[in-house]
Amino acid sequence: MVGVKDEKSEKCLGLFLKIGLDERTAKNTIANNKVTTNLTAVIHEAVVTDGCDRRIGNLLYTVATKYPANALVHRPALLKYIVSSKIKTPAQLEAAFSFFASIGSEDFKLDEFEEVCGVGVEVSTEDIERTVKEVFEENRNSILELRYRTNVGDLFANVRKWLPWADPKIVKQLIDAKMYELLGEKTAADNEKPTKKKEKKDKPAKSEEKKIADDALGQPSEEDLNPYLIFPRPEDNIQVHTEVPFSDGSVLRCCNTKEMLEKHLKVTGGKVFTRFPPEPNGYLHIGHAKAMFVDFGLAKERGGCCYLRYDDTNPEAEKKEYIDHIEEIVKWMGWEPFKITYTSDYFQDLYELAVELIRRGHAYVDHQTPEEIKEYREKKMNSPWRDRPVAESLKLFEDMRNGLIEEGKATLRMKQDMQSDNFNMYDLIAYRIKFTPHPHAGDKWCIYPSYDYSHCIVDSIENITHSLCTLEFETRRASYYWLLHALGLYQPYVWEYSRLNISNTVMSKRKLNFLVTNKYVDGWDDPRLMTLAGLRRRGVSSTSINAFVRGIGITRSDCSLIRLDRLEYHIREELNRTAPRTMVVLNPLKVVITNMDSSSIMHLDAKRWPDAQTDEAFYKVPFSNVIYIEHSDFRKNDSKDYYGLSLGKSVLLRYAFPIKCTDIILADDNETILEIRAEYDPSKKTKPKGVLHWVAEPSPGVTPLKVEVRLFDRLFNSENPSELDDWLADLNPKSKELIHNAYAEPSLRDSAVGDRFQFERLGYFTVDEDSTPEKLVFNRTVTLKDGYGKVGK
Numbered sequence: 001m002v003g004v005k006d007e008k009s010e011k012c013l014g015l016f017l018k019i020g021l022d023e024r025t026a027k028n029t030i031a032n033n034k035v036t037t038n039l040t041a042v043i044h045e046a047v048v049t050d051g052c053d054r055r056i057g058n059l060l061y062t063v064a065t066k067y068p069a070n071a072l073v074h075r076p077a078l079l080k081y082i083v084s085s086k087i088k089t090p091a092q093l094e095a096a097f098s099f100f101a102s103i104g105s106e107d108f109k110l111d112e113f114e115e116v117c118g119v120g121v122e123v124s125t126e127d128i129e130r131t132v133k134e135v136f137e138e139n140r141n142s143i144l145e146l147r148y149r150t151n152v153g154d155l156f157a158n159v160r161k162w163l164p165w166a167d168p169k170i171v172k173q174l175i176d177a178k179m180y181e182l183l184g185e186k187t188a189a190d191n192e193k194p195t196k197k198k199e200k201k202d203k204p205a206k207s208e209e210k211k212i213a214d215d216a217l218g219q220p221s222e223e224d225l226n227p228y229l230i231f232p233r234p235e236d237n238i239q240v241h242t243e244v245p246f247s248d249g250s251v252l253r254c255c256n257t258k259e260m261l262e263k264h265l266k267v268t269g270g271k272v273f274t275r276f277p278p279e280p281n282g283y284l285h286i287g288h289a290k291a292m293f294v295d296f297g298l299a300k301e302r303g304g305c306c307y308l309r310y311d312d313t314n315p316e317a318e319k320k321e322y323i324d325h326i327e328e329i330v331k332w333m334g335w336e337p338f339k340i341t342y343t344s345d346y347f348q349d350l351y352e353l354a355v356e357l358i359r360r361g362h363a364y365v366d367h368q369t370p371e372e373i374k375e376y377r378e379k380k381m382n383s384p385w386r387d388r389p390v391a392e393s394l395k396l397f398e399d400m401r402n403g404l405i406e407e408g409k410a411t412l413r414m415k416q417d418m419q420s421d422n423f424n425m426y427d428l429i430a431y432r433i434k435f436t437p438h439p440h441a442g443d444k445w446c447i448y449p450s451y452d453y454s455h456c457i458v459d460s461i462e463n464i465t466h467s468l469c470t471l472e473f474e475t476r477r478a479s480y481y482w483l484l485h486a487l488g489l490y491q492p493y494v495w496e497y498s499r500l501n502i503s504n505t506v507m508s509k510r511k512l513n514f515l516v517t518n519k520y521v522d523g524w525d526d527p528r529l530m531t532l533a534g535l536r537r538r539g540v541s542s543t544s545i546n547a548f549v550r551g552i553g554i555t556r557s558d559c560s561l562i563r564l565d566r567l568e569y570h571i572r573e574e575l576n577r578t579a580p581r582t583m584v585v586l587n588p589l590k591v592v593i594t595n596m597d598s599s600s601i602m603h604l605d606a607k608r609w610p611d612a613q614t615d616e617a618f619y620k621v622p623f624s625n626v627i628y629i630e631h632s633d634f635r636k637n638d639s640k641d642y643y644g645l646s647l648g649k650s651v652l653l654r655y656a657f658p659i660k661c662t663d664i665i666l667a668d669d670n671e672t673i674l675e676i677r678a679e680y681d682p683s684k685k686t687k688p689k690g691v692l693h694w695v696a697e698p699s700p701g702v703t704p705l706k707v708e709v710r711l712f713d714r715l716f717n718s719e720n721p722s723e724l725d726d727w728l729a730d731l732n733p734k735s736k737e738l739i740h741n742a743y744a745e746p747s748l749r750d751s752a753v754g755d756r757f758q759f760e761r762l763g764y765f766t767v768d769e770d771s772t773p774e775k776l777v778f779n780r781t782v783t784l785k786d787g788y789g790k791v792g793k
Helices: 002-018 023-030 033-045 054-066 069-083 090-103 110-117 125-138 140-149 152-162 168-183 196-217 258-268 286-301 320-332 343-359 370-378 390-401 451-461 471-487 509-517 532-538 542-552 564-578 746-750
Strands: 273-276 305-310 339-342 363-366 411-414 429-433 447-449 466-470 493-497 588-593 602-607 618-623 626-630 650-653 658-666 673-680 705-712 736-744 756-759 763-767 776-782
Touching: 002 023, 002 033, 023 033, 033 054, 033 069, 054 069, 054 090, 069 090, 090 110, 090 542, 090 564, 125 140, 125 152, 125 168, 140 168, 152 168, 273 286, 273 466, 286 305, 286 466, 286 532, 286 542, 305 320, 305 343, 320 532, 339 343, 343 363, 343 390, 343 411, 343 429, 343 447, 343 451, 343 471, 363 390, 390 411, 390 429, 411 471, 429 451, 451 471, 466 471, 471 493, 532 542, 532 776, 542 564, 564 756, 564 763, 564 776, 588 736, 618 746, 705 746, 756 776
Parallel strands: 273 305, 305 339, 466 493, 588 673, 705 776
Antiparallel strands: 363 411, 411 429, 429 447, 588 626, 602 618, 650 658, 658 673, 705 736, 756 763, 763 776
8 A cells, every 4th residue: 555655646746747846845745635636636627737837837736725615616717727828927816716716606707707817918028117117216215225125025015016917027027126226236234134123123014025025926835825734634633632641731732542532533523623712702803803714714624613602701791792793793704603602501511520620639719819819820839728628629619609708709720730831830710709690691600610711621522623722822722731631531632823913903802892982983893993893894895804814824923913905905906806986076176167058968978897898887977067076186286297187277087078177266265266167178189198087966056966985094003002002192093084075976876885886086985884865974995005104195
């Protein structure tokens, strides 16, 4: 059998080398059964078993590792585009993945697919040179200051925003050449390492932008692989459940017996069992989106099961509102729980196991105050009650259960290791007294288990195979395994990954609760918050959030802050494909067209989808002699770099006609512009450079459709407000702007809550739930382009 396996590996190795993989990548691929199977299938589907160009081979490798599983029926079609070089860059391939992930196994229109993926779009070297030059001019001062410490990935990302289908190798070559042209040879100072302080400040942005550049260049990275490949399978028991000797305070791995494993695998059938265990003490935020992606995603990818388990051990902070919200938002995010359970479902089991823990000499009832416990733990001193007789602790614990001891006068603590180097082994509290009704269990209990006590036990009871959590829980792993060993229970495989932290916001539930409770924001679903309810209300889809999380990957590397504009990139990518275009004027300025009859109304064709030619792509907009443009699109004093309207100058009205300003009507102060007069060119012979959006009176003397528009920006000015002593002082006073009387074109009147649009030249917007039949309310989801940090914003 060994020989057969070696022969198969050699055959796969030869196949992978034929498509241009380097020997190291090919051998690493063979070490992973799933990737090997996928890549072999892709090569045969693409009909390139005799070999292909290395560039095509790298794209096929990416398909094998990242293609969405819900759209496998369309994979052969994509492979034809790759082999024929109609899709030839990693950026095009990522666009294809997003497209197929959004439609699943449904049929699709070929022209729509090609438009999304930039098929046939050729970007000339001259176009790239011009864009690189513009990016360098925009960042010239910063580049001259930082010299070769400049984040080249940041420059690359800026070029990519404007030219997404440009050849990344040419982009990189031109950026390098431009750097040399501007800075010359490297000096000794350029080769010096930055100070530690600067490294700490710049590293997150540098690694983030470098990753964007690496992705575009097609360089393999950890995220190019299926993100779930890092987790072992249940059948690989030598990795997942290892029998090792146990020593108090030091074990960091499973130590199940053979009998435990056999019983566990019989219950699970060898499937992956995970759980998503939120505390119902607030609304879920985008960090929980990553946790869901890990927990539900691993189970789904492996054909297993994932519980939605409420970690409801603190009745003082929990509400039915939060429980209902969590269940609803999990489904909105696209996940389906195997079962919905509560830690409180196991309160009786947990109590009985606590009694058993005392009997085994591993727990005791303690009377120290929280302050005393803290002091003794800091000094590594045992509690005075640590060695009390087992019978005495059993009696006192029963009294606690029966409500005979006052709140705060006793706790049950685990007898762990007060001399350990791990603070989380210092006799953690297992139970405390709280005379508070429970939102799920009612008033049956007056003692409640702690997270450290209950979490691992319920994992064991539910036969979880992979207990997944973020890195801040890593130091609790010893306590996790200590308790399960002390009780003789099955031990799941524990693995920690880096948590998701996003810039210009706070992710702490305590701080989020403070902002909501003290009305710094308008509730948990305020669109400025990174709560999932807030993002949804802002118009962000669950699919774009999941695409963002997938792009970040699942690693144990501390990613520090992820810049908010990376999330916004994924939001724009989806909305650009799915949001129909329309015209809205935020700050209307009246324009009277004097050479058009006041009773005349034209109905002109406007496009909802820029490149589509079907009837559904068009809608009608009224054009009359009274129209409205943005105040910012008119100036009394013209300049060469200004493409708006001014006295004596012409502009083109989008989908309509050129107009020329002939007069300005001012208020008594000779400053305020009341309206402007203009003439239109019905023959369209005038060819002005500027193009403006506009809204007309739908009939003579009738005001256009009035709507309210809410413009949202970053909630905090600093990238990491949590590090500030006075984080509340960093709140952005301009994070919300209300525009009560914007004008919209008439077809928007029938919009429903949640509908998303691109307001031409303004951004992407969604209909808010505050809308009424009398007035629509729109929230800005994201601007058309990333303008954050630019001068004049």
